[in-house]
Amino acid sequence: MTTARNGTRHTGPGPVRLADVATHAGVSPATVSRVLNGNYPVAETTRHRVLRSVQDLGYVTHGPAAALAASSSDLLGVLVNDIADPFFGLLAGAVQQETGTGPDRKLAVVCNTAGAPERELEYLTLLHRQRATAVVLTGGTTEADTLRTALATHLHRLAATGTRIVQCGRPPLPPEHDDDDRPGNNARTGTDHHHRSHPGTGHDGTSHDRTGHDGTGILTVDFAHRNGARRLTEHLTDLGHRRIGCLTGPPGRTTTTQRLAGHRDALTARHPGPDPAADPGRLTVHAAYDRTSGYHGTLELLRRDPHLTAVIAPNDTAALGACAALRDQGLRIPHDVSVAGFDDLPCSADAWPPLTTVRLPLTEAGTLAGRLALGRSPTPPGATVTLPTRLIVRASTAPPPPAHDR
Amino acid sequence: MTTARNGTRHTGPGPVRLADVATHAGVSPATVSRVLNGNYPVAETTRHRVLRSVQDLGYVTHGPAAALAASSSDLLGVLVNDIADPFFGLLAGAVQQETGTGPDRKLAVVCNTAGAPERELEYLTLLHRQRATAVVLTGGTTEADTLRTALATHLHRLAATGTRIVQCGRPPLPPEHDDDDRPGNNARTGTDHHHRSHPGTGHDGTSHDRTGHDGTGILTVDFAHRNGARRLTEHLTDLGHRRIGCLTGPPGRTTTTQRLAGHRDALTARHPGPDPAADPGRLTVHAAYDRTSGYHGTLELLRRDPHLTAVIAPNDTAALGACAALRDQGLRIPHDVSVAGFDDLPCSADAWPPLTTVRLPLTEAGTLAGRLALGRSPTPPGATVTLPTRLIVRASTAPPPPAHDR
DNA sequence: CTGTTAGCGCCTTCAA
């Protein structure tokens, strides 16, 4: 009973096209398009008729075709380092919640990079292919020069094509220097055209200019990691701690660096002596953000200084691992050793003992990032917003035990 | 100095098209396409020349255009109930890992439905628009008739357009009955065709047949929830527990129902008496899957029976909340009350005390779902795979205290 | 192996 493509009834799994709806409704394709996109006046009667046809036929817009014709897409990418980590879940959820609603809502899709910058690049390419409206990159990132540069290049190119870029939880991108072409470029012709022309007008005839000149509008929502870390360490030193073990993220990552800086800020402020940084170095161990890493990292710290009285973990999850390790060594928390983390995940308050931690405003950050990605919020001054972090003091930190011969 | 679109040099942030690459490389667009898609023989020399041009120009395929022309897409949707829950993170991560690699890799995008079936429908539409290659729906779902039907309809329609559907963590879809049209349908004509025909062949000539006839190939990877729940309760009864509080998921959800069934299976097996189900009913409290719900649900259970000796939670997170509640009531775990959960998240082993739980093979399920979604694995018999669950006994369960007058 | 030629399904000027 399959009527031809233009029959009144459309049958079977075959695709229903806009034209089918038009025929069914007895109008032109243009009208259907206008009804569907609602950005053009259409008579109420016609409107309803078209809508009913859409219903009857079960028509669903062909996204790619629409995107091609309108050169726009309703895709929004969210890149996360670890989708199994509630930190990113909360962040991504907030972005999705913000961007998935309203008339200009987008399909927020989250992509798991597993912390690998290469995967980040891959996904960026994929999203570029799709001509995503915006991309939100969350969490810390590498500081390795090559990768960082590659990423920056990619991002600027993306931004230049009109994709809005929002970084969330990492520092602003270094300013673009377009003094060199990509590797492999020019290799064939041997010609060099490195001149940049008409920088003001924003348009020139030179080669490969994908920078968009003056700020392409890559926005950043960062956390005050350094400040938070400083406060946390201060809290511990205020309590009287001197031997503070510091578990910190993988080396060469922005978050790690920022927090270590804050840690040292606090330490040097308390001990303005000749070599204040020697101690923190010895008592710093790199660990990943999972529980096991927290566990083993803590054991390593104890090996380095069996008398330490506090452990700072890179996040709450690792902090719980640290607690486990300490307990396994027969140490009580916080009686013998204090423990603190970062993030303030919902479960941290319920942990045993309730965790002292530095709260990162995850939901707020995600929401803001989403708003910026959609252009719902104005560009902040300096294209960067730094969200404050807050020290949440709970039962896992206390004054160190009196210095006896433990 | 902007050369025309076909000039050798392409300028500025403007889009670089396939044709530009072709011109630059001195070949035809078709050749470039062939090189890029690698599914057609091209001379090595030409290949390299083209590739270099791609590099030089920084060309990135226009996904929508490609999708339109090839009527295919490299998008794969993963729907999750709560992106902040590691349960889903692990699952989605596994899907992404599996599907993001290889020559036929896809852009796996995860969409957060927040457990609302309406959001699920929305995302389904969005993915339909994009003509996603496949959709993986994870976690339990509603049993409410209207929504379930709407979902089924949607899924069948999607499947009929060639999108592969894989359900993961929920029971198979009810068989499609096409005895009724979509709401709003026929409203105009007043005709009713409620006959269902050729039920065996699954094929009829009636209207709007979007089912794809015999199984459109909606695949299912489910967990043996019921069995797992039964084993867990048996474990508790074996230990001697009689008053077992059961926190279970929200009412009207597949997971909840399946697990309650298992729970009752075990109970009735032990007490084949006249009214074995009376007790489980009274000691069953619906709770969400978060820590707070576990906490409050446990308080409610204690209110109903202050002498209960065990609490089953709907997942590990809620179980930790249950632990907190019990402790706050001065009860020791497992000395006074045993606690158990579901999932076996990585952190459960590290919890205090280490949690007895029913392990769901999350990674395995995600990987399999991914493989099925890509057609990398053959369709299983019955289009359904049920993955076994395993009881992991740890320190949070123990025999109940001797029955004194607590 | 490579070029030429049609569309893919929709949006968007233009003209009516």
Place this chain on the structure above:
DNA sequence: TTGAAGGCGCTAACAG
């Protein structure tokens, strides 16, 4: 308010 016509950028037959 509506219709007609062209093109978005790419792929997939077909020739050569």
